[in-house]
Amino acid sequence: MKEKITGRDAAKGITKVSKQRPPVLGEVEKLLLLLIEQKQRAGDSVTKAIICEKVKALHADLLNQQPGTSADAEGFKASRRWFERFKTRSGIHSMVRHGEAASSNVAAAEEFATEFLEVMVSEHYLPQQVFNCDETGLFWKRMPKRTFITEEETSLPGHKPMKDRLSLLFCANASGDLKIKPLLVYHSENPRASKKHKANKEQLSVLWQSNRKAWVTRSLFVKWVNVVFGPAVKQYLVDNNLPLKAILLMDNAPAHPPGLEKDLLEDFNFIKVMFLLPNTTSKLQPMDQQVISNF
Known part of the structure; x- marks a missing residue:
């Protein structure tokens, strides 16, 4: 899995990297995108709530593996602002699995x-x-109707x-x-x-x-x-x-x-x-x- 993350093509998925962001967060987002792809191939739904919970868990796991990252010790919040920026950086978008329009007078x-x-x-x-x-x-x-898929x-x-x-x-x-x-x-x-x-x-x-x-x-x-x-x-x-x-x-x-x-x-x-x-x-x-x- 580590080789997949480090060798991933930056032109697809995570396309913008900010120097102000902690390096560990960039690694977390790459891993997160791989997990989204796996769920997508399996036909599983990926909601915003699932993504936010998963990224917080991944962030905590990577911090435990990298004891020198004291700047991130306070924890990662997975805020709405982060999620919107992650969508822009990664190109994921939301789709409805099926639906029916209702007529109205x-x-x-x-x-x-x-x-x-x-x-x-x-x-x-x-x-x-x-x-x-x-x-x-x-x-x-x-399962939820809406799921995020890759760009x-x-x-x-x-x-x-x-x-x-x-x-x-x-x-x-x-x-x-x-x-x-x-x-x-x-x-x-x-x-x-x-x-x-x-x-x-x-x-x-x-x-x-x-x-x-x-x-x-x-x-x-x-x-x-x-x-x-x-x-x-x-x-x-x-x-x-x-x-x-x-x-x-x-x-x-x-x-x-x-x-x-x-x-x-x-x-x-x-x-x-x-x-x-x-x-x-x-x-x-x-x-x-x-x-x-x-x-």
């Missing part, structure tokens, strides 16, 4: 936003009283993703100070790990439900509203001395049926349900504005 989104604001103003809703919920599928064994490559080999998935429903208010316990739907009611460790689902930070396809259905959604959402919102409004009224904003997915108010328990008839217009969720859905992706 911009005019309808703008019209709905105006109408929704009018409802909030005319009926005196505060951000604390406005809630949004949305589902997402979590392929919890799947010479323009494509990368495909890979067969793991398909073990579950569904999650997230919900929070517009002020961000109340995050409702999520709904989790898995294809197994009692997974092997749950049985082995005798897990108590009542103590989980999610409402665990199950069906064969791990989908959020109407019955499961209504149960979540009456068992989790309604009680949490009511207690929150009482604790904060807020009027007993709230808006639940969501898209018109099959699990979110029209007339949902009829399925609410009597204690929660203060909840007003509003639906986003079709093809506007990519523009308007709050949970799609990096909340789910950050999770």
Whole structure:
């Protein structure tokens, strides 16, 4: 490996070397680029987080092998600034493995936003009283979609993703100070790990439900509203001395049926349900504005 690093062609990969940078860092980046190439050939994903963790480990290892490098003893931070400069020096770039563009109706989104604001103003809703919920599928064994590849490559080999998935429903208010316990739907009611460790689902930070396809259905959604959402919102409004009224904003997915108010328990008839217009969720859905992706 040492011979590969020292003999690497500087015209490819690390192309710019600063005299102000510690020599050990240049060696680390050469080794890092070789590792990225290895993962690229293997079809593995290489994210920014992976690169930053790997470079810190490599830096520490090389320092241990070179006891005279006291100037680097404080440790290497792998900051955002370093990462951006490393991309420039090495020529690595980010690619999405696969993706699908979503259509959106911009005019309808703008019209709905105006109408929704009018409802909030005319009926005196505060951000604390406005809630949004949305589902997402979590392929919890799947590799990341995006990976960094070397400058010479323009494509990368495909890979067969793991398909073990579950569904999650997230919900929070517009002020961000109340995050409702999520709904989790898995294809197994009692997974092997749950049985082995005798897990108590009542103590989980999610409402665990199950069906064969791990989908959020109407019955499961209504149960979540009456068992989790309604009680949490009511207690929150009482604790904060807020009027007993709230808006639940969501898209018109099959699990979110029209007339949902009829399925609410009597204690929660203060909840007003509003639906986003079709093809506007990519523009308007709050949970799609990096909340789910950050999770």
